[in-house]
Amino acid sequence: TQLLEQSPQFLSIQEGENLTVYCNSSSVFSSLQWYRQEPGEGPVLLVTVVTGGEVKKLKRLTFQFGDARKDSSLHITAAQPGDTGLYLCAGPLYNFNKFYFGSGTKLNVKP
Amino acid sequence: SAVISQKPSRDICQRGTSLTIQCQVDSQVTMMFWYRQQPGQSLTLIATANQGSEATYESGFVIDKFPISRPNLTFSTLTVSNMSPEDSSIYLCSGGTGGRSPNTEAFFGQGTRLTVV
Structure with a gap:
């Protein structure tokens, strides 16, 4: 059983389209992080959301933490081929250094 | 930030x-972890590498199969023992500074792609 479920699992869109990726759990997290991973590389942190209801923006990426701190979303506006990659949400359990990762969303943006 | 090198x-x-x-960090980190990842899929935590003591394993992973060493704050090894094709995967090392802030970031190595034939 996956502690953090992501949807969709796969997403293939055209350049310029918008998309949203969801990360859901039945557990409450003190924070959630979003990572992007490219082939042959380790995951790289994009953002950390801490407060329930928090919204953070990183250029064309908008991240939201659910009010109950059980879910999060990542919205990309006007996707570009450079956004292609595996997007992972992750939450700390028991301490802020041990992370459990979501099931992952593989995004492909076609030019 | 810390740079992690895997070999x-x-x-x-x-x-x-x-x-x-092998996993080498360019600075001292309090916490080190080992993950396994199938290509294009999520990461599964194998164990926490504890300095000077036995590693702490997650459910489904045992020391006999994945012995881990951590002799100091910058180095750890993971051994995949008696390998079978099912062990083919990407193995990732991660380090954390042990901070108590929710903004603590996990740093990852580039991974080791293992194929068992």
Whole structure:
């Protein structure tokens, strides 16, 4: 059983389209992080959301933490081929250094 | 931020043999972790590498299969023992500074792609 479920699992869109990726759990997290991973590389942190209801923006990426701190979303506006990659949400359990990762969303943006 | 280097970056091994993966961090980190990842899929935590004591394993992973060493604050090894094709995967090392802030970031090595034939 996956502690953090992501949807969709796969997403293939055209350049310029918008998309949203969801990360859901039945557990409450003190924070959630979003990572992007490219082939042959380790995951790289994009953002950390801490407060329930928090919204953070990183250029064309908008991240939201659910009010109950059980879910999060990542919205990309006007996707570009450079956004292609595996997007992972992750939450700390028991301490802020041990992370459990979501099931992952593989995004492909076609030019 | 910390830079994590893993060796080897990839290997093809015969079933029944063992492979030791090394993880070197360029600065001292309090916490080090080992993950396994199928290509294009999520990461599964194998264990926490504790300095000077036995590693703490997650459910489904045991020390006999994945012995881990952590002799100091900048180095750890993971051995995949008595390998079978099911062990083919990407193995990732991660380090954390042990901070108590929710903004604590996990740093990852580039991974070791293991194929067992």
